[in-house]
Amino acid sequence: MSERVLVGMSGGVDSAVAALLLMRAGYEVIGVTFLLWTGEGSGVEESVRDAASICARLGIEHTVLDLAEDFHREVIDAFIASYESGETPNPCVTCNRRIKFSKLLEKADEMRAKYVATGHYARVEKVECGEYLLKKAVDEGKDQSYFLYALGQAELSRVLFPLGDYTKAEIRAIAEENGFVNARKRDSQDICFVTDGDYAAFIEKYMGKSFPIGDFVDGEGKVLGKHKGAIRYTVGQRKGLGVALGRPMFVCAKDMVKNTVTLGENEDLFSHTLTARDARFVTEMKIGQPVPVAAKIRNTQKETAALLTRIDEVHFRVDFDVPQRAIARGQSVVLYAGDTVLGGGIIE
Numbered sequence: 001m002s003e004r005v006l007v008g009m010s011g012g013v014d015s016a017v018a019a020l021l022l023m024r025a026g027y028e029v030i031g032v033t034f035l036l037w038t039g040e041g042s043g044v045e046e047s048v049r050d051a052a053s054i055c056a057r058l059g060i061e062h063t064v065l066d067l068a069e070d071f072h073r074e075v076i077d078a079f080i081a082s083y084e085s086g087e088t089p090n091p092c093v094t095c096n097r098r099i100k101f102s103k104l105l106e107k108a109d110e111m112r113a114k115y116v117a118t119g120h121y122a123r124v125e126k127v128e129c130g131e132y133l134l135k136k137a138v139d140e141g142k143d144q145s146y147f148l149y150a151l152g153q154a155e156l157s158r159v160l161f162p163l164g165d166y167t168k169a170e171i172r173a174i175a176e177e178n179g180f181v182n183a184r185k186r187d188s189q190d191i192c193f194v195t196d197g198d199y200a201a202f203i204e205k206y207m208g209k210s211f212p213i214g215d216f217v218d219g220e221g222k223v224l225g226k227h228k229g230a231i232r233y234t235v236g237q238r239k240g241l242g243v244a245l246g247r248p249m250f251v252c253a254k255d256m257v258k259n260t261v262t263l264g265e266n267e268d269l270f271s272h273t274l275t276a277r278d279a280r281f282v283t284e285m286k287i288g289q290p291v292p293v294a295a296k297i298r299n300t301q302k303e304t305a306a307l308l309t310r311i312d313e314v315h316f317r318v319d320f321d322v323p324q325r326a327i328a329r330g331q332s333v334v335l336y337a338g339d340t341v342l343g344g345g346i347i348e
Helices: 013-024 044-058 068-084 091-110 168-177 199-207
Strands: 004-008 028-035 061-066 115-117 122-126 132-136 214-217 223-227 250-255 260-264 270-281 291-296 304-310 316-325 332-337 340-347
Touching: 004 013, 004 091, 013 028, 013 044, 013 115, 013 168, 028 044, 028 091, 044 061, 061 091, 068 091, 068 199, 091 115, 291 316
Parallel strands: 004 028, 004 115, 028 061, 214 260
Antiparallel strands: 122 132, 132 340, 214 223, 250 260, 270 316, 270 340, 291 304, 291 332, 304 316, 332 340
C-alpha cells in the first residue's frame, strides 16, 4: 500500500509539479490549499481555481482549509507589532513555522498521512545517526532554505521537498509537458498581504491609524529634518528620505519611543557582531562553545564566514570575519555549514 502525503498547493507551478513528482514516486497524493490572506489583491480565487485544476488533471483529491484567522493572528499581527517596535520583520519565516507546516502536519494526522510536502526549493537528508538535515537546493538561485531554518527534527522527519534536486527551468518544462494551466505563472515576489510593497500604508490601513511625523537626527542627536513616520524607514535605506543634506545619507537606526530616525554615512552601517533571539537549531548546539559557521542576514545575501556562540537556550551571538552592512533588527540570521542549515534566529 502506497504511503499517503499531503501537498500544500498554492496554485503556483512549483507545488503543482511537486504533487506530480510525488505521484510518479508512488505516493498517494492529496492536495491541500490554504486560505491565508483573502484581502484586496490576494488573488485567492485564482489560486484555489488553479490548484483545483491541477488536482483534477492529476486525478487526486483536493481540499481547502480556511486559516485566515490563524494567519491574521500569528503572522499579520506579529508583523505589525514587530514594525511598531522598530524592527524589519520577515513574515515568510513566521508563516512557515507557525502556519504552513504546523497546520499541514495537523491535517496530515487527521487524514492519516505519513508525510507532508511543499514546492519549496530545499532538501532533507537523513544521516546515519537517525537525524535529519535541512540542506540547500541544487538550484542555489532558487534556494529557499533560509526561510525554513525553524523546522526541527519533528517536522523534517515528515517533510518532503520534491523540487530540491531540480532547477526552476526544469520544473517549468515539466509543467508545460503535462499541460498545467500555471506552467508560465509568475512567481510571487512580494509579501502576500502587501502586494504593492508599501508596508507602512498597509499597517496604517489595517490598524486604522497614522504614525506621527518626527525628527531625522545624526549620531549626536542633531536634528537634520523631518520624517513621515518612523515605520516608513528601514536600516540601510537611502532613497525616499525626503531630506537634502548635500551628501548621501542612510538610515542607521530608529527609536520608536522618541520617534526619531538616525541618519549616517555608509560606513556607519557596518558591524562585526549581532545578537539574536528565538534560537532554532536543526541539530543540537552547545551553549558557550564557539563554532565556525557561515551566516547570512538576509535571503538575498551570500553567506559569509563567522563564529557562532550560543548564549543560552534562546539567544546567540554571531561574530563575522568581515563586517556586515545594514544588519536590521527583526530580520532572520541563518547559519550554515556548507550546504547544510544549522539553524537561525531573529536579529536583536
